[in-house]
Amino acid sequence: MIALDELTARAHFLSLPLRVPFRGVDRREVCLFDASTRWSEWSPFLEYGPEEAARWLAHAVDYGFGAVKATPERDKVEVNATIPAVDVRSHGLEIIDQLMQRYPGCSTVKVKVAEKGQQLADDVARVDAVRRWFAEHGHDGHGHEYPTIRVDANGGWSVEQAREAARALTEQGPLDYMEQPCASITELAQLRQQLARGQAPVRIAADEAIRKSANPKAAVRAVVEAAACDVAVLKVPPLSGIDTLLDIAHDVSEEGVAITVSSALDSAVGIGAGIYAAACVPQLCDGTGNPVRVQPAGLATGGLFAADVARRDIVAGHMHVEDVVPDPSVLEDCALTGERKDWWIRRLADAYAYLSV
Template sequence: MTLPSLPSLDDLTDRARVVTCPLRVPFRGVTEREIMLLEGPDGWVEWSPFLEYGPEEASRWLRSALLLGWDAVSVAEPALTSVEVNATVPAVDVASDPELVPALLDRYPGCRTVKVKVAQQGQTLADDVARVRAVREARPGIAVRVDANTGWSVDEAFAAAVALTDPAQGGGPLDYMEQPCATVAELAELRRRLGSRGMMVRVAADELIRKASDPMAVVQAGACDVAVLKAAPLGGVDHVRQIAREVGEYGVAVTVSSALESAVGMYAGLLAVATLPGYADDEDMVVAPQAAGLATGSLYLEEVCAPRQIVDGRLAVEQCVPEEARLDALASAPQRRDWWLDRLAASHAVLAAQ
């Protein structure tokens, strides 16, 4: 995972700003995002691996940032000026506030697809069914994806697929179930069961791609219909393009998604979609990219720059420049900055050794 020229650690340290951005609602247990921003020669970039990630995993996120901040000329020119995005509904309790889901969806004007978080610890399938039903009632006809983040067994995932598509429970078609189970074998078994029942529910792989030593293993095993690709965890826009090309040879579709980046870091994902290798369907019609999971900026209560605006369900492919006043207002405590600088040194060492 080499770069043409790795910036020195001293250079990166001098350019680094560390901020803490609060979220509107908890997202996968996260209530705020600590982010390192770097002002590179080619623009501002973000390095924000989740706090529990070690140097090896975090180094892939660092490579992604450095590619755009220091070597943007190597990235393919975007073929699109904007990309279609999906709405995102966290694992909220709709019973406590029936207006919560409509209010969340209002932040995604024009979006025709929504991803709903399910299988949250401490919640039940009934909670998930109620949440998805609330989404369908608020936006009739919207395409629904559910994301379990490995939270189900095969039996639980199959039961969820049945319940969430049951009209008697307010269910309907599912675009796909994202990472319903933890292992390749479980996803393969779930796909087999769904197929044997004639259920047209695709299975998407996320964690089994972005956290795997071999991102292609789940695809080659025939365990998924959709590959969810995230630029930073996979090491950069160029790696997303490469993997997208490879999975396409297996007939697997691609959804580019975010890793809960800020408006600065979201540029990598937008650029990845806009530079995806084109492909055609069985009738040689050019297929547009699937709605991308890149509109997570609405989950932020405060950002370092003006929020990206969703227009007719799309986001513009453009870089964001942090505002100095916001950088100062959201600056992390000195001890957190020191922690991030130590972390930067560890991940930089991983890249330097490659």
Template sequence: MTVALGDILPTVRVISLPLRTRFRGIDAREAVLFEGPAGWTEFSPFPEYDDVESAAWLRAALDFGWAEPVPAVRERVRVNATVPAVSADGVAAVLDRFPGCRTAKVKVVEPGTTLAEDVARVAAVRSILGVEGRVRLDANGAWNVDEAEHAFHALAEYDLEYVEQPCASIPELTELRRRVKYMGIPIAADESVRKADDPIEVARALAADVLVVKAQPLGGVRAALDIVAAAGLPAVVSSALDTSVGISMGLHLAAALPELEFDCGLGTVALFEGDIVDSPLVPVDGVLDVRRVVPSSALLDASAVDEERRTWWLDRLRRCHALVEDAAAFREGAE
């Protein structure tokens, strides 16, 4: 979808939301929000991503803000709790922010932590959720194959729903899946989908049992639905640590999936100290309603970044917009 830059800039707001606990190496999440004919939308690639990768996030924002919504097959989506790399003693306080969630995704292999600390954290989550709770792990590709196999054995007793991106590369995932298949612990792919030149390769290589899909990094709701359909694997929708505006995009993706057997990672607004809407998309009884949100002017003002950061983001937006326009022109020429 092509949208003129002049139609984007008038409503642009650049904001920063502090996190309750350091997560993914950051203490605050910055995002660009703007309004299109279909409603408010979000552009928030992480600062370290280059412009080519970030352009997919802008395509997603434009699609959500300007295109007609895709048909939905559900109005509510069950979500999981997200547990950062806190100490075992801190797990209960984190889970309290996700009332009614029967599933928890636990971060492991964070810098500066040990496997023993990961085991203690997972054990605490299992103890609180009980035997009927669902526990999944997210390693962000930080293990090599031998380390991952060792960790699977150390953590298997906690009845894991799946382990997300235990290794970074598709060949490593394929080898690990071969080694641990007898254990019955599924492997989910995240980075091997959203950061890949070919997001279907992980399915063709039989390297994963589940796809983790995120609307922004994959270029939008429609693009993500196409990937899931082509891969032929069960999918779980997750967030990219979005504001409620970005979470709404993820909810529309989850609502449109023909099948959705897993609780989705869309409850992450609970990790923020605040949000930019009066009624944030935080779990109630473990569920989120599928809806669009409208930011509060007062909350946008309160969370606005300084002029230096605003300029940095606007420059990035302009560069990514040029890439999106160039790609659209190339496609039109090819047709």
């Protein structure tokens, strides 16, 4: 394993500005390694302790220093657009049009819902506005009446509220899935069972139930065993790496559960690793031999940054598999110094100690 001194010498600690606040901050602090195989990223959120951060570090080391066993099965990955909880009743289709310009060719759209201070009527208006935008514009300019729409509630609803939301949001068209509509695994299982019996069945995807767990790998198993989801939203860093993610994808597919590879608010370097991982996911089948479809990835999140370390283009709704090399000027302009740099160096040493165990 690479020595801590060498890892530290290869590290660049950065503070990247965000377009809108996330987790109460307006900048994303990241660590990039100029590694021997390719650039890699280690960016556990600031509140994470060393043991959890070590899982993220294991991925960064494996990816950057050539320890990943898996190889991509395709050269590009379909990605979804993301529409935040904007007020379309005040701004109309113009705000949807502005946002969709960031996602050329994307026909799968994740719409944020259950925002604090808003009502279900706001969510319905937002989803309907996306449908109307596609009817007028379409992802190829010719119009598509029904885009593939996902809604993401970030655990903001009760079972009853989520059931009512599913009814209201499917009146004008189907939903691909509801991502983390309720907070707990028990609630997700109850909702999934109730929706399966209803007139508008909607798939359930688990995100925070996995991501916020102290042991994400065990959480995936718990969610699947509880029959609480149809889709598991997986982020590579918390799972310690690409090979682990692929093992999980294979295991859950046996139960008919698909995966969506998603971003952990990564810079372009981390997104490159996510695209690599998504491209490695093979065509999987459930226990009866039926195919489990590869889901469009939630990796087109570069638009959340006001400045990123590199440009990652979306072409016809896809992002290509490629190693990402940061712009030297961004490495210089956004470099952390002083106490914040020292804090990250200490953090790296603390996480490395767990990595060595």
